[in-house]
Amino acid sequence: MSKLDESLLTGLPPFSLLERSQIREILDQALPKRYDEGAEIFREGHDAERFHLLLDGYIRVVKTTEGGEQIIALHISPGQLFGIAPALNRDTYPATAVAASESLALSWPVRLWGEFTAKYAGFATESYTTLGQRLGEMQTRITELATQAVEQRVAAALLRMVNQSGRKVEEGIEIAFPVTRRNISEMTGTTLHTVSRLLSAWEKDGIVHSTRKHIVVTAPHRLVILSGAQG
Amino acid sequence: MSKLDESLLTGLPPFSLLERSQIREILDQALPKRYDEGAEIFREGHDAERFHLLLDGYIRVVKTTEGGEQIIALHISPGQLFGIAPALNRDTYPATAVAASESLALSWPVRLWGEFTAKYAGFATESYTTLGQRLGEMQTRITELATQAVEQRVAAALLRMVNQSGRKVEEGIEIAFPVTRRNISEMTGTTLHTVSRLLSAWEKDGIVHSTRKHIVVTAPHRLVILSGAQG
DNA sequence: CCGCAAGTTTGCTGAAGGACAAAGAGGTCA
């Protein structure tokens, strides 16, 4: 494996305030790893041995219920830390991380967490800011699940993915990683059947264009309306 | 206001590792305040000027939706920190805190947060552990809302309140603060009507005994079964 | 002591969406 390039980290939130030499130090201790689509990065309940930073690709963080159902807790996009159990003094991962598309991530042993937060100004701050945002997102989802109808929730979920990973194509904005109807149902607390019906209806209305595992939103503003926008 | 007693804080998680002299220091900077039932401690969106520690009583942390509905995000019981926006680098409160019963809390200006975490070993650690637990609880609620039927969710909510604040009475275990049907519906994403029907049915089955704003669980194990237990 | 507000109960109705079923459409591997 060739030497890691410092430009990888420069500008990423957790490291934005650091000197080149500090970044060098951090990189030298990182273990880079590539994951195929569908590969598991860590599993719920296992010892949290490392924390991770996604460089490229997309990660789904998933919880499994007693009944065997999956719930998608979180999507991680490039530049974000994940599996940061040490930030919350947890010694086991609270959920499972799976690559949603082919991905590249760095990781460090958890014992370095304390060192990083102590040594690198801004690292702790940035990490806890991120955590605060995730907490806010979770609160938003709870509110949605408690008050909104399925159609609004699915619309909101699509918009969230578009905002997080949307890339322009000629028809509209495309979600940059593979998503199945089942995945969407696992984000919104419904069934894949209902999601399929909604997408079919929206396709007919010219709001989205979807193929297998692949969604392009052609009329985002109309989705915003359907989602019962708040901002 | 008379001088605060050190024994108030000794043994509370956030301060469990501290010396008496340190506790003295912390207390000297604290502002104690009493709140009537229903009184607002801070409001969503306002500048987060202080962080708080509940000494006695119960606090409900509430979010209001665009549609004007309320969602209960969290219950705080004595000994817990709340309104700790600074821990997540937020400069405004993400939700509103209301006293569920007559309550007593200490508070400090947010600028002391950095000082406390830096100066008192274990304060930061304990705080982030708490945060991790709350994150876990939120995840649990998302999972429940996404996968369980109303009856299971209401049963689970009752059990949560019993675990957090239950005190033994001769008939069973009583929830220690006033709760309305509406409150329960705001915790579980349903309507007060449905909650009322469920409580009536459970009353008939001898599982709970409830009066206005007041609930005693007489057969907790049966509620556990209804909730679709996982542990 | 009366009136009012807040909280609770119960009945009825209808719609949303979950459950079940079955068939089609790509995609992959031998």
Added chain:
DNA sequence: TGACCTCTTTGTCCTTCAGCAAACTTGCGG
């Protein structure tokens, strides 16, 4: 090329629960 697996679509039925409406209870303030 064919078998198989995953993903998707669509139809039908049926349960759950929200919505609406109205009456009842309890406690408080004037």
